[in-house]
Amino acid sequence: xxxxxxxxxxxxxxxxxxxxxxxxxxxxxxxxxxxxxxxxxxxxxxxxxxxxxxxxxxxxxxxxxxxxxxxxxxxxxxxxxxxxxxxxxxxxxxxxxxxxxxxxxxxxxxxxxxxxxxxxxxxxxxxxxxxxxxxxxxxxxxxxxxxxxxxxxxxxxxxxxxxxxxxxxxxxxxxxxxxxxxxxxxxxxxxxxxxxxxxxxxxxxxxxxxxxxxxxxxxxxxxxxxxxxxxxxx
Amino acid sequence: xxxxxxxxxxxxxxxxxxxxxxxxxxxxxxxxxxxxxxxxxxxxxxxxxxxxxxxxxxxxxxxxxxxxxxxxxxxxxxxxxxxxxxxxxxxxxxxxxxxxxxxxxxxxxxxxxxxxxxxxxxxxxxxxxxxxxxxxxxxxxxxxxxxxxxxxxxxxxxxxxxxxxxxxxxxxxxxxxxxxxxxxxxxxxxxxxxxxxxxxxxxxxxxxxxxxxxxxxxxxxxxxxxxxxxxxxxxxxxxxxxxxxxxxxxxxxxxxxxxxxxxxxxxxxxxxxxxxxxxxxxxxxxx
Numbered sequence: 132x133x134x135x136x137x138x139x140x141x142x143x144x145x146x147x148x149x150x151x152x153x154x155x156x157x158x159x160x161x162x163x164x165x166x167x168x169x170x171x172x173x174x175x176x177x178x179x180x181x182x183x184x185x186x187x188x189x190x191x192x193x194x195x196x197x198x199x200x201x202x203x204x205x206x207x208x209x210x211x212x213x214x215x216x217x218x219x220x221x222x223x224x225x226x227x228x229x230x231x232x233x234x235x236x237x238x239x240x241x242x243x244x245x246x247x248x249x250x251x252x253x254x255x256x257x258x259x260x261x262x263x264x265x266x267x268x269x270x271x272x273x274x275x276x277x278x279x280x281x282x283x284x285x286x287x288x289x290x291x292x293x294x295x296x297x298x299x300x301x302x303x304x305x306x307x308x309x310x311x312x313x314x315x316x317x318x319x320x321x322x323x324x325x326x327x328x329x330x331x332x333x334x335x336x337x338x339x340x341x342x343x344x345x346x347x348x349x350x351x352x353x354x355x356x357x358x359x360x361x362x363x364x365x
Numbered sequence: 366x367x368x369x370x371x372x373x374x375x376x377x378x379x380x381x382x383x384x385x386x387x388x389x390x391x392x393x394x395x396x397x398x399x400x401x402x403x404x405x406x407x408x409x410x411x412x413x414x415x416x417x418x419x420x421x422x423x424x425x426x427x428x429x430x431x432x433x434x435x436x437x438x439x440x441x442x443x444x445x446x447x448x449x450x451x452x453x454x455x456x457x458x459x460x461x462x463x464x465x466x467x468x469x470x471x472x473x474x475x476x477x478x479x480x481x482x483x484x485x486x487x488x489x490x491x492x493x494x495x496x497x498x499x500x501x502x503x504x505x506x507x508x509x510x511x512x513x514x515x516x517x518x519x520x521x522x523x524x525x526x527x528x529x530x531x532x533x534x535x536x537x538x539x540x541x542x543x544x545x546x547x548x549x550x551x552x553x554x555x556x557x558x559x560x561x562x563x564x565x566x567x568x569x570x571x572x573x574x575x576x577x578x579x580x581x582x583x584x585x586x587x588x589x590x591x592x593x594x595x596x597x598x599x600x601x602x603x604x605x606x607x608x609x610x611x612x613x614x615x616x617x618x619x620x621x622x623x624x625x626x627x628x629x630x631x632x633x634x635x636x637x638x639x640x641x642x643x644x645x646x647x648x649x650x651x652x
Contacts, residue, residue: 181541201544210545217542219535230535233528234547282547 132157132317133178133286138187140173147173149341150187155286160308160318162332162349164325164362169338171321172214175288178319179204179211191286206234210284214291214321216275220264224255227263227274231281241281248277251310269300276307286317293324305331325362329353337362372500374621375614380506382613383513387568388590389597389605390520391561397537397600398557399451400458404465406565406590407583408472409439413569414578415476418485421573428490435570436563443562447555456540476580485578509571516567517606520560524602533557537600589616596636598649607647611635 133155140148148170155161163171176182178189180201189196194207201211210231219227228248232241249256252273258266263274272292279287289308293301301324308331312318322328329335329349337345337358345358352358388406395403413435421431446468454460491508494501524530532553535543544550568586576582593612597604612632620628639647 179545181544200549201541202547202549205545205547213542213545217539217545219538219542221538222531222534226531230531230543230546230548233532278546 132192133319134188134190135174135178136188136190138174138177138189139185140170140177140182141185142182146185147341148177148184151336151338151341151343153336153343153346155317155319157285157317158312158315159334160312160320160332162320162322162328162335163338164322164328164335165338166362167323168340170341171338172290174338175211175213175290175319175321178288179209181211181213202234205282205284208283208285209288210279210282210286211288212275212279212290212292214294216271218263218271218275218278221262223260223262224266224274225259227278228255228281231278234282244281244283248280251307252277268295269297269303272296272300272304273307276304276311280311280316284316286319287311288319288321290321291323292320293322293327301327325358326353329358369500370621371618372498373502374617376497376500376502377506378614378617379610380509380613381616382610383509384568384572384586385589385593385613386606386609387513387516387564387571388586389593389609390517390602391564392590393594393597393600393602393605394533394557395561396594398533398540399456399461399554401451401461401465402591403558403561404462404587405446405469405472406561407585407587408469409442409562409565409583410569410572410586411476411578411580411583412442412472413439413566414487414573414576414582415480415485415569416566417570417573418480418487418578421490422487432567432570435566439566440559440563443558443560444555446562447551447558451554451558452551473580473583480578480580487573487578490574505574512567512571516564520564521602523560529553529556592632592636594646596639596646598646601646601648604646604648 135154136152137150138148138152139146139150151170151174153161163174165171173182177184178196180199184197191207191209196204219230228245229241232244235241254270255274255277258270263271266274276292292304296304305327308318308320320328320332329352332349335347335349335352336343337352388410392403392406395401416435416438417431420426420434421428450464450468451461489505491504493504495504495507524533532543532548535546535548536550536553540550569583589612593608594605596612597608615632615635616628619631
């Protein structure tokens, strides 16, 4: 479904992503793990056009994504929940959700998607008229994910969904990620919480200072001594 | 100062304030979304007034038609400025500001050979006076208030009730997040330029029958609009409205009572006081 080949991104003199390749097959959860500054976030930002890669190739289904603007990439079926959630804090929960469906043409489609979202996130219906900035961290993360789902994506990019959340809330988000995947949405999960990421994913990639150092079946990575020591703290 | 003089200068203050508001709204909208100050706003005001001179006075088109022509022409000009200046520098604030200053200087300098060295005058459009609370006020001044109010309400509805308006608010809060939802940020920024320019043109078009026309005529209202958006809070639309009304009333009532220079001085004293107690302006908030 998604194929990334030899992706390179530089910020001025610094190369943040140094030739990373990975792929996502339809219906799967793939996880990118690694420490701060490993290039995980930058890789996602390159996929959705927020930064321009210096070289490489990104194919989604039949389309090449390189050189496309973010708003076009959403239209192809990729939704990106950025690091830090990036909600519209002064808009209400409902307005945020409607922004997620910005490219939908028919009101009927928006209403039915919204109904589905409310089924999964009843709290968002309850908080519909509240401004997004007033939600708790966990609720904000749910809203960020729900807003992305409003575009009815085939592929969802999640950047650090567990950041700043309590263990209970993190488990809740994990459950939600599974449910989304059960609805045939493929997911790229970027996490510093490697345990969460590798438990959810089928396949994992380990990044270190911009390069891919290891990849494999998520279960195998969980058992790997190097991964255990470096990322799982055991 | 007699009561009748007070009423009269209050009405004139409201009408001047309306012009200030129209100028300030575009500036604050563009600042909120793009963090740029449109230095060309005064030059656009000037061009709006000249459109009235040529289309209404010289060509004899109805005033209302000329007014719409001014707004549409300069709105399109605004969109083109976004395309040719703001977009190519990829959101660079400093290059945009320098380019807008250059554009302003060019438009003003070009004004003299194109429009002539001598001041132009547009004959009155709405003649006569009207009785307001027992005081006679010129209709020309009075009519500005409902026209400006209609434009303000229109803008308010556009921003709060339409999808494009929601996109503008989204860009103001988080440009990247807006792009990730599928908003074509370039097009919406272009629309903000168009709206800002059209409102500045409307201000100039409304003032054309009242003041003399010369290529530098936009400098004074531009300065006032700067003061208003700082007073009201940068990026705040309610701030621009309240600030515009306050400054218009100060300008008119104090000028009538004490003269133009004290009024000018007092408006600055007032702003310094407001900023001392609320540095982000009346409706502003720390970014």
